[in-house]
Structures are given as structure tokens and as C-alpha cells.
Amino acid sequence: MTETPKTALTIAGSDSGGGAGIQADLRTFFACGVHGLTALTAVTVQNSVGVHGFTEIPADVVAAQIETVAGDMGVNAAKTGMLATAEIIATVAATVDAVGIGRGRRVPFVVDPVAASMHGDPLLREEALEAIRTELLPRATVVTPNLDEVRLLTGISVTEETVQREAAEALLAFGPQWVLVKGGHLAGSTRCVDLLSDGTHVVELEGRRYDTPHTHGGGDTLASAVTAHLAKGLGVPDAVSVGKRFIERCVAESYPLGQGVGPVSPFWRLAPDSPAPTD
Numbered sequence: 001m002t003e004t005p006k007t008a009l010t011i012a013g014s015d016s017g018g019g020a021g022i023q024a025d026l027r028t029f030f031a032c033g034v035h036g037l038t039a040l041t042a043v044t045v046q047n048s049v050g051v052h053g054f055t056e057i058p059a060d061v062v063a064a065q066i067e068t069v070a071g072d073m074g075v076n077a078a079k080t081g082m083l084a085t086a087e088i089i090a091t092v093a094a095t096v097d098a099v100g101i102g103r104g105r106r107v108p109f110v111v112d113p114v115a116a117s118m119h120g121d122p123l124l125r126e127e128a129l130e131a132i133r134t135e136l137l138p139r140a141t142v143v144t145p146n147l148d149e150v151r152l153l154t155g156i157s158v159t160e161e162t163v164q165r166e167a168a169e170a171l172l173a174f175g176p177q178w179v180l181v182k183g184g185h186l187a188g189s190t191r192c193v194d195l196l197s198d199g200t201h202v203v204e205l206e207g208r209r210y211d212t213p214h215t216h217g218g219g220d221t222l223a224s225a226v227t228a229h230l231a232k233g234l235g236v237p238d239a240v241s242v243g244k245r246f247i248e249r250c251v252a253e254s255y256p257l258g259q260g261v262g263p264v265s266p267f268w269r270l271a272p273d274s275p276a277p278t279d
């Protein structure tokens, strides 16, 4: 028998193409050495070219999945991905409160405010954006928007790195403890900077930018790596810093698959001499 690992819960949708969503989250949890728990919110019909449709899971079934695993196994950290509807968002908010997940509670809560796939296909009903602002952001230990989500949530268009700070301030006004403004969509530079802020501490996480179209699942993989390291007991700045190094390597090792965009890859973690993500 070996020691029980820490647990990380993902509340997210399924990507039938296996590049993003709950599949990317579980792969990342495994690669980071934590046991993955899942609450499925939606089933997407998706491949490398796009999302061809989705069906959401009834909100009470989403709540029951969270309650059932939290009550039995315990959750050390949790994250959200695709939540699809305002009803699911409101239910997730009430359920995480009930089981002690979220800002100011025992269990850290990473909110990835997924609105659309990288192909531009919607993953969130339009009217649900306000529910992300009012129900999820105040409960977040860390919120991890990409630049499209920053624009949708705050109206701010980040066209250069200097504006990431202003965007973080605007998002902090909705009540999360920390904001990570991801810079993956800021092309035209050899570096790729994500900005982390809690309003007092501002950290620029700089990495190399790889010239590849194959970054499907990059946002989910980063948020899951951060969640896994929060589950292992790291504080937010350290978990995000390790997560950034983890995703940088996963982008470097991404591969083509299908006719469209291929996924980022944590396969490098399987190499026998691979460093632990905390190294």
C-alpha cells in the first residue's frame, strides 16, 4: 500500500477530442501527482477543428457529483472549466460554499472562466457571463482569464503587456483573491508573460513563446497544474509559478493531431529522468 495522494477536483466539460476540458485536467492532475476527482458539467462534440455542439448535465447532477466526492474522499483543491449555463454556475457556487471550497474557506478554488473554445466556438451561454462575474469571481482564490475572457468580463482590450496590470485591477474589483491574466494571445513577441496580482503583490511570470499553432488545452492544463500544486499545499504565487513552468514545457512538446489544432502535452513527465514539477 502507498500513501494516499492529495486530491484535486475539476468541475468542467468533456472534450471528445481529448485535448482540453476534463480530459486535459485529469491528465495534468496525474502528471502532477495528485488524484483527480471530476464533476462533469457538459458533453461537447468536439475535434481538432472545432466544437460541433454540446449538451449540458442537469445542474442537480453537477451538485451531486461535487457533494458525493467531497463527502467521502475530501478535496484538497478545486477548479472550474466549462460551466455552460447560468443555472450550473449558480448551483456550483452554492455547492462549493456548502462543502467548504472557495476564497476564505479551507479549500482553494481556481476559476478558469471558460467562455469559448480556441476555435471561437461558444462554451458558455451568453446570459451566463454575468453569473461568472457575480457568483464565481467573489469565490475564487485565483481566476485565470485569457485575453478574450478579460475583454468579455471587463470590457478592457489588452493589446500589449502594459495593459495586463490594468486588466488585473479591474478583475480584482469583482472579488477574487488573486487574478492571473494570461498572455498567450499577445502574439508578436518572443516571450509569453502571464501577470499575477492580488492588488498588493504583482508578479510577471515570463516564459519563452513557442512558435506553434498546437496549444489546444493550454488554459485548462495551466489551471489544473496550479490546482494540483495548491492541493499539495503550495501558496498561490508558488503554485502559479510552478504551473507556468509546467505549461511552458507542455507547449514546447505539443503535437499535431487531426486537421486542426493539436494539444499541449505533458508526456515529457513520463520520461524516467523528468524533474518533479516542483523542482
Ligand SMILES: Nc1ncnc2c1ncn2[C@@H]1O[C@H](COP(=O)(O)OP(=O)(O)OP(=O)(O)O)[C@@H](O)[C@H]1O
Binding pocket: 020, 117, 118, 145, 146, 147, 182, 183, 184, 185, 192, 193, 194, 207, 208, 209, 210, 211, 212, 215, 216, 217, 218, 219, 220, 222, 244, 247, 248, 251
Ligand atoms: N505559444 C506559446 N508558447 C509558450 N507558452 C504559451 C504559448 N501560448 C500560450 N502559452 C501559455 O499557455 C498558458 C495558456 O495561455 P492562453 O493565454 O493561451 O490561455 P487560453 O486561451 O485559456 O488557452 P487555450 O485556449 O490555448 O486553451 C499561459 O500560461 C500562456 O502563457
Ligand SMILES: Cc1ncc(COP(=O)(O)O)c(N)n1
Binding pocket: 012, 013, 014, 015, 020, 021, 022, 044, 046, 081, 082, 114, 116, 117, 118, 119, 123, 215, 216, 217, 218, 219, 220
Ligand atoms: C470541454 C472544453 N473545455 C474547455 C475548452 C477550452 O480549451 P481551448 O481554449 O483550448 O479550446 C474546450 N475547448 N472544451
